[in-house]
Amino acid sequence: MYSVKVYVTYKESVLDPQGQAVNEAISRLGFSGVSDVRVGKYFVMNIKATELEINQKVDNICDKLLANPNMERYRYELEELGEQV
Amino acid sequence: MKFAVIVFPGSNCDDDLFYAIRDGLHEQVAFVSYTETSLDGFDGVLLPGGFSYGDYLRSGAIASLSPIMNEVRRFADEGKLVFGTCNGFQMLTEMNLLPGALIRNKKIKFICKPVSLKIVNNQTSFTTDYKDQTLIELPIAHGEGSYYCDDKTLVKLKKNKQIVFRYEDNPNGSIDDIAGIVNERGNVLGMMPHPERAIETLLGSTDGLDLFKSMLTTHTEGVR
Known part of the structure; x- marks a missing residue:
């Protein structure tokens, strides 16, 4: 069993108007020096798989659903949980 | 010609499409639930506007995995109109x-x-009843309608004449003012504006009706 954390963000080439709006709001709060805010998605899940399968399984889930490869990229972190039920 | 209007949880333009076909085009139309698995007997498929699955994850992402969508893919692969x-x-x-x-x-x-659109290609299965390069007016209603593709794809879209509609005054930041495109084969059209909401003068514009008429023409005379 693995605890999987997936981070999805727009590709660099894709304009992120939501990130820009958040960036402007941060500036309005009085924080200076903040730039290039990007808003993304964060998924947490548990996946039963062997060490050999886990990467391929997560990649497949991301490619087919969690991210749209036309506009987004993803990365993930794995944490082995041991044999929990 | 018999059209299927696919209904997803959260669709809200399904009735508009149904009405456009029945009362505008005077052809046969039926609702098909997203849980169905067959499109037997249908000649064209219409995917409605709305907020399927509340736009969760990404607009359209979860709906695209509905049971009926395997059949829609098969339907499209056969060269039928979607x-x-x-x-x-x-x-x-x-x-x-x-x-x-x-x-x-x-x-x-x-x-x-309402926005102004240019017919960029009237040689598609969906635009034969329009004059080329004319301006039409159709309503838009969206929060996530900015069309994006990478440079390579854009070059291909232009080369294959897949861009069908362009905004005159780009409202949403779409690349190359793109409002609607067809697939390479020309039997699948997607567009952000709503032709089904512009099929009679009472609705403010009749410019959308020719799109459905074009589909009928194509069905009657053969896919281009």
Whole structure:
């Protein structure tokens, strides 16, 4: 069993108007020096798989659903949980 | 000609499409639930606008995995006509039946207003009844309608004449003013504007009706 954390963000080439709006709001709060805010998605899940399968399984889930490869990229972190039920 | 209007949880333009076909085009039309698995007996598929699955994850992403969508893919692969407007367009890109993606409008706001569009290609199965390069007016209503694709895809879209509609005054930041595209084969069209909401003078414009008439013409005379 693995605890999987997936981070999805727009590709660099894709304009992120939501990130820009958040960036402007941060500036309005009085924080200076903040730039290039990007808003993304964060998924947490548990996946039963062997060490050999886990990467391929997560990649497949991301490619087919969690991210749209036309506009987004993803990365993930794995944490082995041991044999929990 | 018999049309299927696919109904998803959260669709809200399904009735408009049904009405456009029954009362505008005077052809046969039926609702088909997203849980169905067959499109037997249908000649054209219409994917409606709305907010399927509340736009969770990405607009159209979860709807594109509905049971009926395998059949829609098969239907499209057979060369039959598939049309998606607004959320329907988003589903078609999510299924990779059309290239690119629809992302949040440049100015974040949801935009609901009539817009001016140019017919960029009237040689498609969906636009034969329009004159080439004419301007038409159709309503838009979307928050995530900014068309995006990478440079390579854009070059291909232009080369294959897959861009069908362009905005005259780009409302949402779409690349190259793109409002609607067809697939390479020409039997799948996706567009953000709503032709089904512009089929009689009472609705403010009749410019959308020729799109459905073109589908009928294509069906009667053969796919181009």
